[in-house]
Amino acid sequence: MWHVPGIKHDSLGILANEALKSVEDLLYLAMDRRIRLAVTGLNQAGKTVFITSLIHQLLQGARLGGLPFFRVVAEGRYQGAKIVLQPNMEIASFRYDQFIQSLMGDPPAWPRATDGLSEIRLALRFRPSGLLRGHLMSGTTIHLDIIDYPGEWLLDLPLLGQGYCQWSREVLALCEQEPRRSLAQSWLDHLSGEDPLQDADEGRIRQASRLFTEFLVRCKEAPVGLSFLQPGRFLIPGDLKDTPLLTFCPLRCTVESMKEGSMLQVMSERFESYKELVVRRFYRDHFSRFDRQIVLVDVLKGLNRGPENFGDMSRSLKSIMKNFDYGRSSLLGRMFQPKIDRLLFAATKSDHVAANQHGNMERLLERMVMDQVNDVSFYGVKVESMAIASIVSTETVVQEHQGRRLSFVRGRPKGRQEEVLLFPGEIPETIPKPEAWKKERFNFLEFEPAGSDWNDQTSLPHLRLDWALDFLLGDKLT
């Protein structure tokens, strides 16, 4: 047994293991046998449910006929999947077992909102499709890495390209318009009594930061439910709560007016530290090496909450997407600097409207993300959009109503005990003009999971998850 002075055997073992894992990872990448899927979406867009359902379908649904449009399954080449050890030991594991239990529990419940980072790796085994490879190889394994995180954190990524003053100006400009203006009143009143160039005082900084955080929380809460809220960690701080990193707020400033030891300078320094120590690390470790991306958009929530919220959602999406690398990767590029070469926009929770509205939902989503689609298509990225439901909690029902045959949905709305039959209204094909948002014109309800007959022997009902999987992973499973 060899020995290196000064280094314990245990450490050497860990190092060797790490090196082996890195080599293995590189090999998988070189052979195009690893996919990092970016599940992107604003808060409450349905990321956790999507990931849970996706894992469930790959583990169980495929065997039970739940993925008829996933080509590798339809062709009978899919051999199975299993959860394997995740690559990063410092990140919490995605609690698939807990989430699935909660969905299949009595009463069934949606997973609670995500408040931290978690990761999962799936090994998918399949028989290659080529004549020669299909005969020579009994099966091939591919790794699928997915991370889950609070959607609020995603909106921090655009901060990387901004300075403190630029960010402050943007936030203050947004606060000049409703609904932010009235929600930010107490914080703005406080700021009007503050001189940014006065000497820094921790108590005053804390108070300003607290008022700003309260403003952000009010913006996030229903019925306002805005999306473009930065910094995201102010809403879900995790273990950074009450640290100086999260104790700052925008101030009226210019770079020239920065004065040593002033409130403005301290706030600016904390903002920069936040960017470097929180956002950049988050980006570098988790968001810079994706191969495929799905952007989940809760179009119905946007419609429900009015034109301001809808515009806010579009702005957030646009801003988030600037932070990903899009394009086609060569062999070396795939190993060392992968890029996203397939992008799927998915309108989630489409089971909350009748099936005949899904086409409109897709078209509305396409309108929402038209600019982003143009941008990424330029780099050769394949883009699609579809209306999906990770888990279907309603049924489409046809019923006569006032002499017209209408498509209703049947399900149990959130917070109610009884099922209702709901005609949820129609979804516009294009982005409605502000005057079209009449009172109650868009009132799409959320539904509880209908899990009374879900069990280990059934696959969770979904809507077009198989199409989504085929688009995102299909070409890698040939």
Add this chain to the structure above:
Amino acid sequence: MNSDESWIAPVALTVNAPKETEVETSLLSASPVVLPISGERREDAALGHEFKIPSTPRMARGMYGWFQDRGAIGFILGGLLWLAGIFLEETYLFLWERFHQHWALGIFFFVVAGTTLVAAALLITGEIRGFSSLRRAENLRLDIQRMWERRGHGHAVGVALRLRETMVGDAECESDWKNFNNLVRSHYDDHEVLELLSRTVYGRLDARGYRLIVKHATTMAVASAMSPMIGLNGLFFLWQNLRMIRSIACCYGIHPGGMASLYLTREVLLGTFMVGTTDLVVDRVSDVVGGHAASLVLAQAGKGVANGLFTARIGLAAMNRCRLVPFHAGGEPSLERIRVELFNSLGGSK
């Protein structure tokens, strides 16, 4: 965005309506119903209206369509009736004379004429049936094509019922229909229902189609390799391809008569030459060059392989033409698959 007049406010009702899935399941097990596919607008279909828009223009239907479009079919039928009248009159006079000559002679010719008339009537009825089967299939194919592209909702299940009608009694397909029935969901749009149909029920029909193509192409290849006469070879080629096209049509639920088969063959050949001209030229050139090279070694075998592959190419065009539901992505028929199977079967026959 729909106008304000057509907007219906969201409403919640008591739970007593039938599930759409139940409706569809019962439809699938009950007798077929014909849904208003042509002329129903998607947006209004969502509200239960039947809003008529101009139907999809039908594809050119050759001379039959030309006459029908110009109202000349009545004229032709009238002419045919007139000819039939003359024929009947002449027959009647002929039989009258024979009976006058001798009663036995009269009975003999009466039986001959009667048999001929019955055979002709049966033949004509069969042909009319064949043409109407072809025409129904053509209309259905166009409707399906439209649904495939428009991605509406709620019409494709009705079409599935009509397609199932064409496969009644096919025990093998029954299990596929059951599978389709289990997999279809109420929220699927028309494209998804048809794609599911393509992957489940039509997968088996495709496999049968491939087997037919391989069988006929192999026969053609072997016969060409053995035949010393070019003329005989040509006739055999025509006959074999006619039979193959008709078999493939039957496999997909179309039952053309003799004349309708000729019409279908013309359409298939047009498809072969027009749709895939480049592909065909490349295939043909490479096959013939291959055949020529092979002919230096085994001249007859090379010719057989070339003719077999050409027959296979026609078979693929026939599959394309006769399959009422479009091929799903990745399921398109390819010459490569036929080529491999053809060479395998040739190898097996040696």
